Amino acid sequence: FKQLMHEACADSRSNALRYVVFGGEALDVKALRPWFDKYGDAAPQLINMYGITETTVHVTYRPLSLADLEQDASSPIGEPIADLSWYLLDGDLNPVPKGCIGELYVGRAGLARGYLNRGDLTALRFIPDPFGDSGARLYRTGDLAQYRSDGVIEYVGRIDHQVKIRGFRIELGEIEARLNALAAVREALVLAQEGPSGQQLVGYVIPADPREEQAGLRDRIKTQLKADLPDYMVPTHLLFLEQWPLTANGKLDRKALPSADASQVQQDYVAPQSELEQQIAAIWQDVLKVERVGLSDNFFELGGHSLLATQMVSRIRQALGLNLQLRQLFENASLEACVAALVDSDVARPASIPRLSRDQPQRPLSYAQQRQWFLWQMEPHSAAYHIPAALRIQGALDLPALQQSFAALVQRHESLRTTFVQVDEQAFQVIHGQMNPVVIPQVLDGGNEQIQAFVRQQIAQPFDLQNGPLLRVGLLRVAADEHVLVLTQHHIVSDGWSMQLLVQELIQGYAAYSQGESPALAELPIQYADYAVWQRQWMDAGEREKQLAYWTDVLGGEQPLLALPTDRPRPTRQSFAGARLAIDLPQALGQQLRQLAQREGSTLFMVLLASFQALLHRYSGQSDIRVGVPIANRNRVETEGLIGFFVNTQVLKAEVDPQQRFSALLAQVKQAAIDAEAHQDLPFEQLVEALRPERNLSHSPLFQVLYNHQSVARQALPALPGLVIKAQDWESQTAQFDLTLDTLEAEGELGAALTYATDLFDASTVQRLAEHWLNLLHGIVADPRQRIGELPLL
Template sequence: MDTAVAQRIARRFITLPLEKRRLYLQKMLEENVSPANLPIAPVSAEFDTLSLSFAQERQWFLWQLDPESAAYHMPTALRLRGPLDIAALEQSFTALVARHESLRTTFQIHGEQVVQQVHAAAPVRLQADTLEPLPDETQLRRLIEAETRQLFDLQQGPLLRTRLLRLAADDHVLIVTLHHIVADGWSMQVMVEELVNGYAAFSQGRALELPALPIQYADYAIWQRHWMEAGERERQLEYWTARLGGQQPVLELPTDFPRPAVMSYRGARLQLAIDAVLAGDLKHMAQREGVSLFMILLASFQALLHRYSGQNDIRVGVPTANRNRVETERLIGFFVNTQVLDSDVQSEDAFGALLQQVKQTALGAQAHQELPFEQLVEALQPERNLSHSPLFQVMFNHRTQGPAGEGPVGALKVEGLSWDSHTAQFDLTLETVEHGEGLSAALIYATDLFGAETIARMAGHWQNLLRAIVADPAQRIGELPLLHAAERQALLDDSQRTAVPAPEAGFVHQLFERQAARTPDAPALVIDGERWSYGQLNARANQLAGKLQSLGVTSDVLVGIAVERSAHMLVGLLAILKAGGAYLPLDPAFPQDRLAYMIEDSGIELLLTQRSLLNQFSVPCGSEPARDGGGSVNGDVGCADAIASRLAPRWYWTRRVTGSTAIAARRRRRAWMRNTWPTRSTPPAPLASPRA
């Protein structure tokens, strides 16, 4: 098709109203003309407002949700060694910002929608900050990290921030940070290359000559929305819902720490060294099996996740550059899309079978790569949970790395700097990079979930798995060796040990007290997003135990406890044991007649419960609560707040009034218990053993 004709058709398609656009798309498809093969027309000037792309919409939502997070910053830092022409560098930045509208875009609320606002180009000024005293390499990287974590305001901008550090007259560091809403990883490489080319030209007094950009990012955003709305969304969504619809499993990797209620995005990075021999063997295997290196590495990662989690449905997020059009190749903007690649991993299957499954999945995903991840989430409607990302919790990112503008520019040597950003967008991410020297990798992990030792061990297991599949891809996945020789020997040594250390002597509450003395600040309980340390639980239990003793709880007293599942249930149980009594657990979910029978049959004299549960127990209750564990209780029958009012939910005591026959029966039961367990100062609690 003639280029001018294609441009005319594309422009007409994009500018039509929605209903006419749907009909136009249907007619084009009937004539075997797909908009995917048409150019993206530069039409943004014809629109009064500029809509966000779907990816930008999600970034806006995430920023609104947590504007204090730096998880979606896109930083780079360049070491500039040699004489630096700051004026030429400023000219290069000015040309870069003038060339790419995305670098001078902010985001505004317009009625009920968010729109892009492109600002006029303006000169970029750089001022070298001299560092005194001169930092060492570690301090320099910390300074770079602190700079890149400075927050952006998406409404005020600018969303491109620069800082130039002067270490010496011939030694500088250039730090550039963008927000993800206007750039992606591909964009960062384009930016560095154009900066270097611009500097080379301006430092020599030449004009910068770059081919004109056929479109701007706003044109892409308009094209994406209008194409998807015309019917392409439904076509691609049908494929993805067929693959991923139904249950949305959460990958449950064994973690070192409980999952927090809300992701903090705190993370760390472990760089891995893949030896050249292994990297070469993997590439040869890819050629032999008719797959790409990406497919082998993804399959190996999914096999590792299966072995760690025991789950079969393994879903991994995979970013795709989404730049399959010539118009977007040299454009700075947020194009990257995320796809969810799932595999049914079975331990008894050969790794080669999994590899072929991954190949077919990847090819299918490539044919349906334009559907924005945000649209998939909206369609599948996974259970929203701030503790983990939707649809997948781990990511695999494989890329091929070129020189990216590094090298000499006249007398100036340019080299990239790396550092740990201490952020993690997901539970776990495996990054692999193909380069001239072979293959490198890194694991980025959420420090809320994993410790450094666990991730280092996992990295070793993954590399052992790679060596095993290279040696024999026909091995069963469940039999692929993960352990190093030293780990295997340690396990064998442990299995041959017959001596078992004797458990520490003491009752449960005594063991708990000793642990609280040793590690008072260590977490003892996590429930409903709330953390209690050993010291906190022990102090609360001591406070309540004192109140119990003032109410007459001794070794002869059986105490009923009916509390909803919470930290306060544990406080109550410990307090009863500390006071010397025994407890009878009463489940508030039981029918009232069953609860009444248990209370009557056990002969308890005191019932520890909550105000909200009082109506489930057919026992009287007075109205004079004691305060702060030191007030009085109202006669024979009464309810009392057994601890300070700041401890919610409040505790209420019910003291039962019983006849002499029942009292005599209880005394006979206690005498029998004392004769049955003569060596114990405290009889064991019904339904709960006081020993660990």
């Protein structure tokens, strides 16, 4: 029709058509503007219809008008025909809220009985209707649509046209809609094609003015797209066509579209030239897990974040003797600019952490371990500092291979065979020759409630730090081919990074031993006890004073208590009893938050931390908002592969004013985070000792609320032949702080949860706080220049 439209609009003869009905392919309504400009919207009447063969062709209809040209929806598909029903559902068959994308399901009279002689496919596509009468069915269309806030249903595209780029799930139709809205574009299409470093987006454009110079047009279109879309949604390549290739039936022939050729790739990729450029590019490739990096590539746009930045900086310092501050990376995020910033930054290569003799049976504790030892002596039966992981394993489990894998793991990491002893006034760690956990499966007697009870019992059981072991393994036999594996460590020998490493190496070992082989793991350069000694020597050599000067200047002498409104008075002693509330963040909101971070030159972590501090200000009325933020503290290459207690906690302070704009608060939080990163080595325990807050057993010192952001990098579980391994959910029943916000970036989606002290808060109170936070986030992405006191909570 688009080709006919351009011919008809150029023809001076009158038009005798009464109706034009669209179907078969998605209609871009905005592309009809030339038709409406000439003929109006009354005669002929244009009607958009949506349907599929399995529902007797037509499902919906929408008469189109001039008003549709001004709507946000690019392909509105209207209302269902009277004898049909339709639903927009998520992956769990729940209706999606307004503003979210879901899959279209169609029900009632128009449905076919199924596919002839294809019972398997019929069962897959025709499913029981969870909303209808007994025996009613729904057809799963495979089409994606969005229920817009104005009530319009907009067609988005096929679910098989949904792709992943750099780990982000992307709707190609959304990018096409943005392209088609540009004045310089007459028609556009976007596909995902295989590129040198994985899937990449290729945009096909028929320009409004075919005479325009293509290089300039390409740059202009990309610039306009970057104003509205995150970088990962901007096509890597834009190819210009005079017309679409069509099939014999007159439909678009996607297979006939040209691929992005080598010359197009070369225009975008600028190879590193100098020796230093090539060395830094190799480090980026290793840290970011990409095949190649060009001079114009941006660290953060390639998937970099603060944790990966820290690893990258430590590798540059260790391998090349060059020093890059995190602030410099934000200001010089492209490879070319980063290398230029490094030219005059020579520093002495850091000496490797020495591996000490094992002649002495007792070793000093690290600062973090020292605090944990003190806390355990105060509360030896508390599970607040237990680090658990639970896995659901489906398939025939090889128990001897699993036992061998645990034995090898404990032998590889001294921290897994360490106990603690007090001699006079000083605590020491004792490394044992062997301390293998015994794996004896328990048999399930019941259903899911018994599984949850087993997980809770494994996590809650106290550890004896003096006698060990400090790794506990629980295995529950659910069925002959299904088990639940629960791993629990005490924080004094582990942290979140360590648990991910433990699971990864356990699975690698199992894969080898189940095949009669030994796992091939690189030898560890040091052990945790070596790090503990080095850390004390390094701090005593002057580093403590340098870093402490920064923190005492920022946090000052007075340490305020964050006074959130609670449901009950604070008890005189923390019980560490807690609960956890999962928060459902719409995918569209997550994308908008990432776009905001990119526009403001910050990270998603910074945006979410600023939003949380704004919420805490609104709840408490206090201007001095201090939040604890854990950091991995693995900024030495030797520590990245170790199991041990490395994680450190920083106190990030924000001065919040209700008249302040959120964008200004974000700039403040960004600066605070960058400065804190440069002073991340001071152990939290040393900071507490220096600031000497009033000791009170009713709350934690220096901060009472924690924010923890994790990215997908360490979340994926390795695959095993013959086994399917998934995370086993459980209900947390402990809380170290008054309130903890956890956010997780995984597979392009954003998840969140609140853990709260049940001594202080009711579940309904925390649910309301979570809803207020979501409303605040929606207000922030709508207008980040709103004043803090005016951001919506309700």
